[in-house]
Amino acid sequence: MPLRDRDNFNCPGWRERFNKNIAKATYVAEKVPSVRVDGNHISLKKLIESNGIIPISVEGSASKESCEIEEFLELGSNVYFYLGRACPAYGDYAIALSVEATNDCPQSWTPFDTGAMYKFFASRGNRDRAKVYIKEALEQIRNPRQDFAWFLATYFNELQDYWREEKPVCPHPEGLYDYQSKDTEHPQWTVWTWEVGIEKEVDLRGVVVAWSLDKHSCSKPLKELRSSGILEQIFSTAKRLKFNEDDIDFCKAMERWVLKECDL
Numbered sequence: 001m002p003l004r005d006r007d008n009f010n011c012p013g014w015r016e017r018f019n020k021n022i023a024k025a026t027y028v029a030e031k032v033p034s035v036r037v038d039g040n041h042i043s044l045k046k047l048i049e050s051n052g053i054i055p056i057s058v059e060g061s062a063s064k065e066s067c068e069i070e071e072f073l074e075l076g077s078n079v080y081f082y083l084g085r086a087c088p089a090y091g092d093y094a095i096a097l098s099v100e101a102t103n104d105c106p107q108s109w110t111p112f113d114t115g116a117m118y119k120f121f122a123s124r125g126n127r128d129r130a131k132v133y134i135k136e137a138l139e140q141i142r143n144p145r146q147d148f149a150w151f152l153a154t155y156f157n158e159l160q161d162y163w164r165e166e167k168p169v170c171p172h173p174e175g176l177y178d179y180q181s182k183d184t185e186h187p188q189w190t191v192w193t194w195e196v197g198i199e200k201e202v203d204l205r206g207v208v209v210a211w212s213l214d215k216h217s218c219s220k221p222l223k224e225l226r227s228s229g230i231l232e233q234i235f236s237t238a239k240r241l242k243f244n245e246d247d248i249d250f251c252k253a254m255e256r257w258v259l260k261e262c263d264l
Contacts, residue, residue, distance in 0.1 A: 009154075011154070011169075011170035011171075013169075014154050014170060017153060017154055017156075017157060017169075018150070018153045018154045020153075021152065021153035021154075021156075021159060022149065022150070022153040024153075024159060025149040025150070025152040025153035025159055026146070026149040026153075027262075027263070028149070028152060028159055028262045028263075028264065029145040029146070029148045029149035029152065030099070030145055031099065031261055031262050031263075032083055032084040032099075032148075032258060032261075032262055033084065033096040033097055033098065033099055033102070033209060033210075033258060033261070034081035034082070034083060034084075034096070034097045034102045034196045034198075035081055035082050035083075035084060035085060035086050035094060035095070035096045035097075035254060035255075035258065036054075036079075036080065036081045036082070036090075036094065036095055036097075037082075037086050037087055037088065037089075037090040037091050037093070037094045037251060038054075038090055038091040038093065038095075039090070039091025039092035039093050039214075039217070039218075040063075040090055040091045041062055041063065041091075042054065042091075044092070044093050044213065044218050044222065045224070047204075047234075048231055048234060051205070051234070052203060052204035052205045052208075052234035053201055053202070053203055053204070054079050054201060054202040054204065055079075055201050056077035056078060056079055056199075056200065056201055057070060057077045057078055057079065057080065065115075066115060069114065069115050069118045070114075072118070072127065072130075072131065073114065073118060073130065073131055073134050074131065075108075075114065075134070075197065076199060077199075078108070078197035078198060078199055079197070079198045079200075079201065079202045080114075080195060080196070080197055080198075081097065081102070081195070081196045081197075081198070082113075082190075082193050082194070082195060082196075083109075083148060083193070083194035083195070083196055084162070084163070084194075084255070084258045084262075085162075085163065085189070085193050085255060085258075086250075086251035086252075086254040086255055087187065087190060087251065088249055088250070088251045089187075092213060092214035092217040092218055092250070093211065093212065093213035093214065093218055093250065094211065094212050094213070094250055094251055094254040095204065095208050095210070095211045095238075096208065096209050096210040096211070096238075096254065096257070096258065097202075097204075097207050097208060097209065098207050098208075098209045100207075101207035102196060102198070105198045105199070105200065105202070106198070106199040106200060107144075107196055107197060107198050107199060108138055108141075108196075108197045108199065109141050109144040109147075109148075109194060109195070109196055109197075110134065110137050110138065110141070110194065110195050110197070111137060111141070111147075111148075111151060111192070111194050112137070112176065112190075112191050112192060112193070112194075112195065113190040113191060113193055113195050114134060114195060114197070116179070116181065116190045116191045117130060117133065117134065117176065117191065118130045118134075119179075119181055120175075120176050120179040120191065121133065123179070129174075133174075144196075148194055151194070154170065155168035155169060155170050155192070156168060156169065157169060159264060160259065160264050162193075163255055163258075163259060163264075165187065165188070165189045167188075167192070168192050172192075176191050176192075177191060177192055179191050204234055204235075205233070205234050206236070206237055207237075208234070208235055208237065208238040209237070209238055209239065210238055210239045210240075210241055210254065210257050211235055211238050211239075211240055211241065212240070212241040212243070212250040212251075212253045212254045212257075213250050214249070214250050215245060215250075216245075239257075241253045241254060241257050243256075
């Protein structure tokens with residue numbers, strides 16, 4: 001992704017898309033929150049019992065595979081969020097951090113899910129390319145929200161397409177955007193969804209702006225936690241998203257809220 005060498009960017013019509021979209025994309029990039037889905041490794045009950053502290057990715061708070069990929073890519077341990085998107089494959093509840101909380105943390109951004117990127121190159125028998133590729137991406141992203149705005153404005157005809165599972169109109173030079181994991185629970189869109197890695201444990205108290213959950217799997221722990229008063233203490237500043245589960249799931253509810261917050 002030529003976030004720096006834009007003069008040599010070869011994608012038909014990109015300047016026209018950029019000129020049409022950049023003003024709104026800049027506004028969206030400044031407002032879009034970081035979103036995390038969990039439950040597979042840190043249950044809602046476990047999260048509340050830890051007083052809202054999400055630890056960095058070690059076994060127990062992340063999958064063994066994720067930890068191994070981090071180690072291979074030499075990333076260090078992080079707490080991972082998607083920029084504005086929520087993937088139900090990771091659990092049964094979603095939380096959104098305030099923009100200010102994200103901006104104030106030591107962090108690294110990538111224009112892809114690091115695990116999906118690694119699996120793409122590994123599927124082609126070239127794991128070492130993944131290690132080089134992520135270093136190149138990290139070097140290019142110097143002003144994360146400005147760079148995300150450029151990506152939105154350039155790679156999509158309409159900014160909402162980032163949330164519609166629409167493949168970017170500019171092809172990836174190595175074919176990353178065409179990759180579909182054999183693990184069909186992880187949708188293809190993760191390979192072009194921006195990821196934020198926060199390089200320390202995250203204290204959610206006072207920084208969560210919205211949350212949603214799968215009522216079927218979370219109803220019992222939710223009642224227990226509400227009666228204890230701990231839930232309100234951690235999510236006191238957050239909006240719980242109400243939605244019709246016959247219409248959308250908790251991740252789509254979160255993404256609808258994000259789009260509304262971004263005036264899209």
